[in-house]
Amino acid sequence: MNERRHFKLSLTIEFRLNLRQLFRYISLFFLVTGPLVSGEILSKDLRIATFNLDNYLVMDRYVEGVWRPNYPKPEKEKAALRDVVLDVRPDILFMQEMGQRPFLEELRADLSLLGLDYPYLIHMAGPDQVRHLSVLSMLPPGNVVKHRNLDFKYFDQREMVKRGMLEVTFELPDGQSLKTFGLHLKSRYTGNKEDPHSQLRRTKEAEACRDRVIEQVSKENTDNYLILGDFNDYSGGATLRRFYKRGDLEIGIHLPIADSRGQVWTYFYKKQSTYSQVDGFVVSPRLLTKVRGEEGIIDDRLGGTDHRLVYFDLTDGKLVAER
Numbered sequence: 001m002n003e004r005r006h007f008k009l010s011l012t013i014e015f016r017l018n019l020r021q022l023f024r025y026i027s028l029f030f031l032v033t034g035p036l037v038s039g040e041i042l043s044k045d046l047r048i049a050t051f052n053l054d055n056y057l058v059m060d061r062y063v064e065g066v067w068r069p070n071y072p073k074p075e076k077e078k079a080a081l082r083d084v085v086l087d088v089r090p091d092i093l094f095m096q097e098m099g100q101r102p103f104l105e106e107l108r109a110d111l112s113l114l115g116l117d118y119p120y121l122i123h124m125a126g127p128d129q130v131r132h133l134s135v136l137s138m139l140p141p142g143n144v145v146k147h148r149n150l151d152f153k154y155f156d157q158r159e160m161v162k163r164g165m166l167e168v169t170f171e172l173p174d175g176q177s178l179k180t181f182g183l184h185l186k187s188r189y190t191g192n193k194e195d196p197h198s199q200l201r202r203t204k205e206a207e208a209c210r211d212r213v214i215e216q217v218s219k220e221n222t223d224n225y226l227i228l229g230d231f232n233d234y235s236g237g238a239t240l241r242r243f244y245k246r247g248d249l250e251i252g253i254h255l256p257i258a259d260s261r262g263q264v265w266t267y268f269y270k271k272q273s274t275y276s277q278v279d280g281f282v283v284s285p286r287l288l289t290k291v292r293g294e295e296g297i298i299d300d301r302l303g304g305t306d307h308r309l310v311y312f313d314l315t316d317g318k319l320v321a322e323r
Contacts, residue, residue, distance in 0.1 A: 045292060045313040046139070046172070049090035050228045050279055052184070052267075053081060054305035056107070057099025057130065072103075078110070080304030086116055088299055090311055091138045092170065096163075096184040096230045098123070098134040108136055124148075126164030133166040133182050133229075142177065143169040147212055152204040155194065161205045162186055167216060178287075178314075179225040181213050185232045185239060199239075202232055206242040210251065213243075217284075227252060227282040230307070234277055243282045252282035257296040257310055266298055266308045279310050290314050 055061070056078070060069045085093065098104055101123045108118050118136035124146045125132050135141070145168075150161035166182040185205050188197040195201055209227075217225050233239035235254045243252050257280050258264050265275035281296055288294055296312035 045315055046092070047088070047090045047311055047313050048092045048094075048180075048226075048228070048281075049088060049309055049311035050094045050096075050182070050230070050281070051081070051085070051309040052096040052230045052279060052305060052307035053098060054307060055097050055099075055131070056095075056103055057097070059130070077304035078107075082107075082110055082114065082304075084299055084301055084303060084309050085111060086114055088309055088311055089116060090309075092180070093118075093136045094166075094180070094182040094228055095134045095136070096182075097131045099130075099132065100125075104134045104136075111136075122166065122168060124164060124166045126162065127160040128162045131163065131184070133163055133184060135166065135168060135182065137168075137170070139170050141168050142171050143167075145216070147209075150205075150208040150212060152208045154201055154204055159201070159204075161208050165209050165212065172314075176224055177222060179217060179220070179222055181209070181216075181225070181227045183209055183227065183229040183231075185209075185230065187232050203238045203242065206231070206239045210242045210246065214246065214249070214251065223284050223286040225252075225284045226287055228280070230279050232278050235280070240282070250285065252284055253288055255281040255283050255288070255291065255296045255312060256294075257281075257298050257312075259298040259300045259308070261300070264298070266310055268302055268306050270306065279307055281310070281312060287314075 053073075054077075056073050058070055058072050060067070061071050062068070063071060063074050104121055104123050108121055111118065118138060120137040120139070120141055122135040122137075122141060122144055123132060124134065126148050147165040147167060148160075150165060151158050152161070163184045168180050168182070170178045170180065172178055186198045186202040190196070190198040190201070192198070192201075213225070213227060217223070227243055231240050240254060244254065245251060257266070257277070264277050266277050266279040268275055283291060292313040292315045296310055299309040299311070302308055
């Protein structure tokens with residue numbers, strides 16, 4: 001039964017993608033031939049965002065109080081998170097908890113039909129074969145490195161960083177490069193009584209990622225970089241502190257973030273009715289000087305996912321794009 005269900009789902013996704021692609025080509029035809037395209041170029045700050053999509057994939061789940069085995073993310077939730085992305089309109093969007101690549105293609109196609117086109121996408125499957133890292137971008141990615149081989153000692157054995165780390169370098173219009181490291185560290189769920197809330201494992205994951213970041217930026221002699229995603233820990237916690245310094249080496253600075261009301265939470269844990277800040281950015285000291293207001297913004301809404309989208313604007317990273 002499961003094999004037939006997955007086969008039917010694959011056919012459904014493929015049909016939807018082909019249909020969306022057809023509408024996209026029709027829309028692009030009228031856009032290119034319409035009066036809006038007269039060589040008009042709009043310039044604006046470069047907006048970078050991170051967004052945990054809360055299982056944009058097939059899994060066993062409750063939907064409106066009914067248990068649904070092997071069920072995709074409900075359309076109502078997809079529409080709600082699309083609304084957030086459409087309003088914020090990030091130029092580069094890093095995402096966590098994406099499913100297989102067809103789901104990323106689906107999201108891109110849906111956004112395109114609604115007027116937000118992302119020409120470039122990146123999908124990364126790490127050791128975790130269920131939840132993946134992904135990127136949608138208006139800016140062409142340069143070098144892409146999928147770090148799947150990050151390991152660390154955990155008690156008496158070695159483990160892998162569960163979702164790996166996605167490194168993407170973008171060439172900015174001013175000729176400088178921006179190196180980005182997207183990640184999604186271990187959640188607080190655990191069956192190991194020796195490691196409550198997976199604090200030790202998550203910290204070890206952070207150390208493995210941090211050491212690779214240092215290695216990569218040193219190799220390319222760049223000080224224009226950021227680390228972003230779902231850290232599953234608060235800004236002063238042991239996990240995030242690993243990205244601030246190693247010994248005397250200053251690595252990055254946690255970017256302050258808040259919504260329009262001054263609230264700083266990014267994640268709502270419904271089971272315990274708790275709010276916490278687990279998503280965000282660690283920026284290099286040099287990059288911080290380019291961040292508008294030297295702070296990021298949390299979108300006010302919580303729709304379609306248990307996380308809120310977080311973003312910031314680069315004032316010197318002018319993106320020139322046809323709209």
